[in-house]
Amino acid sequence: MIDIEVLHRVANTLAERKAADPDSSYVSSLYAKGTDAICKKVAEESAETIMASKDGDLLHIVWEVTDLWFHTMILLAHHGLTVDDVLAEFRRREGVSGIDEKRSRSE
Ligand SMILES: N=c1c2ncn([C@@H]3O[C@H](COP(=O)(O)OP(=O)(O)OP(=O)(O)O)[C@@H](O)[C@H]3O)c2ncn1[C@@H]1O[C@H](COP(=O)(O)O)[C@@H](O)[C@H]1O
Numbered sequence: 001m002i003d004i005e006v007l008h009r010v011a012n013t014l015a016e017r018k019a020a021d022p023d024s025s026y027v028s029s030l031y032a033k034g035t036d037a038i039c040k041k042v043a044e045e046s047a048e049t050i051m052a053s054k055d056g057d058l059l060h061i062v063w064e065v066t067d068l069w070f071h072t073m074i075l076l077a078h079h080g081l082t083v084d085d086v087l088a089e090f091r092r093r094e095g096v097s098g099i100d101e102k103r104s105r106s107e
Contacts, residue, residue, distance in 0.1 A: 007083045010070070014077040030074055038078055041071045 017027040030038055045068040052060040076082060093101075 004087075007073075011073060011077070011083045014073055015082075018077070027074060031078060035078065038071070038075050042068070042075055045071050 014027055017025050018031060020028040022029040022032040030041065045064060049064040049068050052064045073083060076085065
């Protein structure tokens with residue numbers, strides 16, 4: 001299994017980029033453009049993921065999902081959140097069937 005520490009290293013870099021020069025960093029330039037620009041990139045990468053999936057090109061799907069995860073990590077950092085917040089939510093949901101959870105919402 002590939003370790004997920006790479007996500008933490010990238011998350012640390014994203015945090016450091018808050019103080020970097022937008023001219024020297026793609027991430028800093030996106031922070032500087034603000035929420036709308038970050039959301040637009042997430043939407044674009046989401047659409048590209050869908051198109052790659054429809055094409056069935058496996059390598060392309062991996063590239064696009066990586067772009068999507070990366071830009072959602074920028075969105076999290078922009079709001080002061082990290083991958084740890086998402087991982088904690090995965091842990092909280094672990095073992096809870098989606099079917100049971102949905103049923104409990106309608107009761
Ligand atoms: N993982 C990534 C990563 N994935 C994708 N990208 C960039 O995300 C950008 C947007 O992707 P697109 O496919 O939409 O490319 P594009 O059409 O040229 O982009 P736009 O002009 O539409 O914004 C591209 O410039 C990619 O190079 C990334 N840029 C940086 N990282 C990581 O973030 C770190 C910090 O990056 P900088 O802040 O640029 O130093 C790097 O060391 C990497 O670890």
